[in-house]
Amino acid sequence: MPSTTTTPQRPLAIGPIELDVPVVLAPMAGITNTAFRRLCREFGAGLYVSEMITSRALVERTPESMRLITHHESETPRSIQLYGVDPKTVAEAVTMLVAEDRADHIDLNFGCPVPKVTRKGGGAALPWKRGLFRDIVEGAVQAAGEIPLTIKMRKGIDADHLTFLEAGRIAEGAGVAAVALHARTAAEFYSGNADWSAIAELKQAVTTVPVLGNGDIWSADDALRMVAETGCDGVVVGRGCLGRPWLFGDLAAGFRGEERKAEPSLGDVARTFRRHAELLTEFFDSEDRGCRDIRKHVAWYFKGYPVGGELRAKLATVESLAQLDELLGTLDWSMPYPGEGAEGPRGRAGTPKNPALPDGWLDSQELAGHDRTTLVDAELDTSGG
Structure with a gap:
């Protein structure tokens, strides 16, 4: 199947990191470990991000977190995604990565919709508390220094509590190197169709750093179409590469203007x-x-x-x-190659549901006393990712 365009896409710069192909592997828990990242690299080009690592676990140097941040010597640039809800702890984790030369790029997770994360105020729930969000991002950017720091987020908690435009502007003002948007709310999980128009809105709102789009990229044609329709500077690919690491070869070819597609036997x-x-x-x-x-x-x-x-x-x-x-x-x-049967969506989409949130979380966009107690509890979770 030929690509939808033969016009090469310009490279993507994330701080000092220049990617010939504007493609990022999305962090996926239990998937994007060193093994899968190396495999994807063998097929294509781009930035390959680690699975999510808990900041507290990293600061406490738990064996699992230390294993997850270890890169193979062939991996460059080295990219790590962190999750945290406390500005001090996140900054400490970033400081450690920089001081010990363990990463060339750091991403912060504000998009996870999983109940065990959102019910503690983390992931996609956190940008609703705009002051807390600002403090985390500003502290992390300062701690990162010359290492580019980016964020990945969702549209918001649900259709009535959208946060992506304000969060994008806050992150841009804090000095991040790029902003990525999964164009669904936490309530949508992975169901339905991603709202690419939200990516276009964010691109209009955030003008000084790259905006990356994520959601429903199952093929190189999808990626090229997303860029054409939204004006985004690059794409983030998650579930589309499950069982298909050669997708990164298709993406590289598509963005270079080549009419080539893998059809593996x-x-x-x-x-x-x-x-x-x-x-x-x-x-x-x-x-x-x-x-x-x-x-x-x-x-x-x-x-x-x-x-x-x-x-x-x-x-x-x-x-x-x-x-x-x-x-x-x-x-x-x-x-x-069996054709269309091997293509298309993969991974569990789930169904729309009310996100699990801390009690009273939506009452205000500023932190209340009981919110702080919840966040303290969240930081006690020292799982590796």
């Missing part, structure tokens, strides 16, 4: 799946953990391909690389 998919398992084994320093982790990728990789339910079930319970090789060896590697 079943053998190509099997080889890539095996490579992913190998990289996961290296990342976890454990074949058992690597094989357990690759299981969740089975449905994404083989979507649309003639792989029977029994074999899929065996792949989803694989225990060793040798067993994986045996199972993949039963496939007909010559089977061609």
Whole structure:
């Protein structure tokens, strides 16, 4: 399928980092570890961001958080996303990353819609408290110094509590290097269609730093169309690359004006799946953990391909690389790319729902006393990501 345009896209500058292709891999919990980032890099170009890491966990140097911020020597620039709700703790985490030369780019998460995050005032819920949002971003930018710091956010909590325009202006004023918008509210989760018109609105409101668009990019054509329709400076790709790391090759080609699209055979998919398992084994320093982790990728990789339910079930319970090789060896590697069946949405969309929020969170956009208690509790969560 040819690209929608043959006009090359200009490079994307995020502070001193210049990307030949204006594409960013979205942080995804349990997905965008070193193994997956390395795999995506082998196919394309862009900025590849770590899965979300909790600031408190990083400050306390928990083993899991320290493992998650470790990059392979081949990864450059090194990009880390942080989550936090306390300005002091977030600044301390940023200071640590800079002082120990662990990152070339830092992103702050203000877009997570997961209930365990929003019910504590974090993620997509936090920009509603504009003063707190400003304090976190300003403190992080100051702590980052010469390292470019960006933010990723959603439109808001729900249709009645939109925050993206004000948050975008606050972040721009605080000195961030770029602003990314997932064009859905927390209430929408991943359901329905992303509202790309909101990305265009943000681009009109934020004029001195790049604005990146995120949401419903399943192909290079989608990415090019988003840029054309919204005027955004680049795209952030999340669920569209699940089981399809070669999408980054398509994106690179599309933005360079080349009419090229990957159409992997079943053998190509099997080889890539095996490579992913190998990289996961290296990342976890454990074949058992690597094989357990690759299981969740089975449905994404083989979507649309003639792989029977029994074999899929065996792949989803694989225990060793040798067993994986045996199972993949039963496939007909010559089977061609199945077309549209392998394309399109992937990952759970969920359904619209009322976001989980702290009691009284929407009563005011300024912090109240009970809000501060909730935020203290949130900072006690030291999970790695």
